[in-house]
Amino acid sequence: MSTLRHIAVVIALVAPFGVARAADGGNVVAPRLGKPMTAAEVTAWNRTIFPDGRGLPPGHGTAEEGRILYAEKCARCHGAHGEGATAEDLIGAPTPPTREDPNKTIGAYWPFATTIFDFISRSMPPAAPGSLSADETYAITAYLLAANNVISQDDDMNDKTLPKVEMPNRNGFIWIDVKKPK
Amino acid sequence: MAGKLTDADLKPVAGGGLLDRRLLLKGGIVLASAQAAASSLSAADTKAASPIEPSDPPWLHATGGPFTGYGTPSKFEKYVVRNIGGNRTPAGDGVSWTPLEDLEGIVTPSGLHFERHHDGVPDIDPALHRLVIHGLVRKPLEFKIDDLLRYPMQSRFLFIECGGNSNAGWHSEPIQRPVGAFHGLVSCSEWTGVPLSILLDEAGVDSAASWVIAEGADAGLLNVSLPLSKLTDDAMLGLYQNGERLRPENGYPLRLIVPGWEGITNVKWLRRLHVADQPAMTRNETAKYTELLPSGKARMFTFVMDAKSLITSPSPGQKMYGANVYEIRGLAWSGRGKIAKVEVSADGGKTWAEAHLQDPVLAQCFTRFRAPWAWDGKPAVLKSRATDETGYVQPERDVLVKERGREGYFHYNAIVCWAVDEDGEITHVYA
Numbered sequence: 001m002s003t004l005r006h007i008a009v010v011i012a013l014v015a016p017f018g019v020a021r022a023a024d025g026g027n028v029v030a031p032r033l034g035k036p037m038t039a040a041e042v043t044a045w046n047r048t049i050f051p052d053g054r055g056l057p058p059g060h061g062t063a064e065e066g067r068i069l070y071a072e073k074c075a076r077c078h079g080a081h082g083e084g085a086t087a088e089d090l091i092g093a094p095t096p097p098t099r100e101d102p103n104k105t106i107g108a109y110w111p112f113a114t115t116i117f118d119f120i121s122r123s124m125p126p127a128a129p130g131s132l133s134a135d136e137t138y139a140i141t142a143y144l145l146a147a148n149n150v151i152s153q154d155d156d157m158n159d160k161t162l163p164k165v166e167m168p169n170r171n172g173f174i175w176i177d178v179k180k181p182k
Numbered sequence: 183m184a185g186k187l188t189d190a191d192l193k194p195v196a197g198g199g200l201l202d203r204r205l206l207l208k209g210g211i212v213l214a215s216a217q218a219a220a221s222s223l224s225a226a227d228t229k230a231a232s233p234i235e236p237s238d239p240p241w242l243h244a245t246g247g248p249f250t251g252y253g254t255p256s257k258f259e260k261y262v263v264r265n266i267g268g269n270r271t272p273a274g275d276g277v278s279w280t281p282l283e284d285l286e287g288i289v290t291p292s293g294l295h296f297e298r299h300h301d302g303v304p305d306i307d308p309a310l311h312r313l314v315i316h317g318l319v320r321k322p323l324e325f326k327i328d329d330l331l332r333y334p335m336q337s338r339f340l341f342i343e344c345g346g347n348s349n350a351g352w353h354s355e356p357i358q359r360p361v362g363a364f365h366g367l368v369s370c371s372e373w374t375g376v377p378l379s380i381l382l383d384e385a386g387v388d389s390a391a392s393w394v395i396a397e398g399a400d401a402g403l404l405n406v407s408l409p410l411s412k413l414t415d416d417a418m419l420g421l422y423q424n425g426e427r428l429r430p431e432n433g434y435p436l437r438l439i440v441p442g443w444e445g446i447t448n449v450k451w452l453r454r455l456h457v458a459d460q461p462a463m464t465r466n467e468t469a470k471y472t473e474l475l476p477s478g479k480a481r482m483f484t485f486v487m488d489a490k491s492l493i494t495s496p497s498p499g500q501k502m503y504g505a506n507v508y509e510i511r512g513l514a515w516s517g518r519g520k521i522a523k524v525e526v527s528a529d530g531g532k533t534w535a536e537a538h539l540q541d542p543v544l545a546q547c548f549t550r551f552r553a554p555w556a557w558d559g560k561p562a563v564l565k566s567r568a569t570d571e572t573g574y575v576q577p578e579r580d581v582l583v584k585e586r587g588r589e590g591y592f593h594y595n596a597i598v599c600w601a602v603d604e605d606g607e608i609t610h611v612y613a
Contacts, residue, residue, distance in 0.1 A: 033325065034315070034325050046456065115464060118405075129401050172479055176485075178483045
């Protein structure tokens, strides 16, 4: 009884809870236990890279630099020329897939160049994800784009140029369960 | 009404000997079931020197085994395990299938829930795990697991199905495997956790927000984008599965639960929710989990798992033992809501009989169906067809393939077809 009274007093004084809408439409009373984050903490956590380039780190790299890194870090699973091995093929014609050639390599299928950087930086190589520097990741991304004939060998990839790369299959997707914005 | 069965009761209601589903309610019918060819360990496997009489087995005469802190299945059920596939290089990229043919009811035991990992199962210390919510919110917030455990919770029985489940169905030849090793990237659990709307409300979502990018704490930092509206509608932060805290392979200590949506959206080991005004166009929503159509265009953001059903007994790998009355057993589910009806056919789809749906029938949850079948011992072709409460009807395979082609890989939900031959052997066929 005294505990209940104590809780009631605390609630009356500081109201450390909120009323949120529950999925069934009713209201639920919930505590508010989230610790506010500082801007620096958000920066340390945030790893999202958007197609418009937001979130890309400083740094740069070219296909030539990337070719060496690819041979060292990627070829064992993806094949010496990106033809695929134990892992999927990455390099193919820079034309959207067709019924006769249902190709899903980077040049044929991937709609955004930023996706390559994001996926390598967070997931590759699988035995040591996060081990590549931003420069190395830009370089491997440049190598893959050049090998797919999407950019030229000399194009420098960085946080400004990468989001501007026009992928051949950019408009190859139909949104199904979400309405695509104009 | 329980009572004496008449000849009229045993009159088929559809071709091939399908009987009225209401017979199951009469309680007077004795049904055989198909048996697994590789069944449980039997007495023959553990034969003692002197024969044991079932009327007086030795365990009646000695104190049984000790108490255990956490129970495990009988050693005689040791073959009921997940079927692990796809582990090549790297070791953490692959799947394990739920053995649907060995299970009954609607709940998948937690240790048999299917797995799809992209870079292994992380060994997470919950004291060091955080969930952060940031982006287009008034107040970015960080939560400890102990904090989340103090929030109001809800429980729901929900299936989770991998978007790539049943993809062998796209093959030109029917694959011959037990039903779980073909369709077992789907499982059903009671999930308990905190409605995500509560935490989003606490962070204060900006009116410009429309997407949330969810990220897991596995080695691949798996990330996917989800529309905010679904997350505020019915998503939850899953902390418990079937009454106990999540298993590591199912996201311990925290996973996203997105009812009815493809498995990858139910992000395991959830660590970050980035509220945004657009999707991040991650690898797993562009290069993967999209479905290439014959036109060369691809379906994207195909989140909802459409209605599906399959017969778990009899099914390939099991055997039927002569003409008799059998119970056809199966599972149906829909990402759009409740299952409204399951029909079964024993003549390859020429005629159909409605199956009995066992209670409970819940939205976005496995529904167990049963149908009595008087098999005459002649070749038969079994099918099941689900209809959900939105009126969506599970399509025949030729209809689905005509619409989608065979290069889509994901979201295969066509009617599944088993052929029974005169010896009672069961094979997967396209018919």
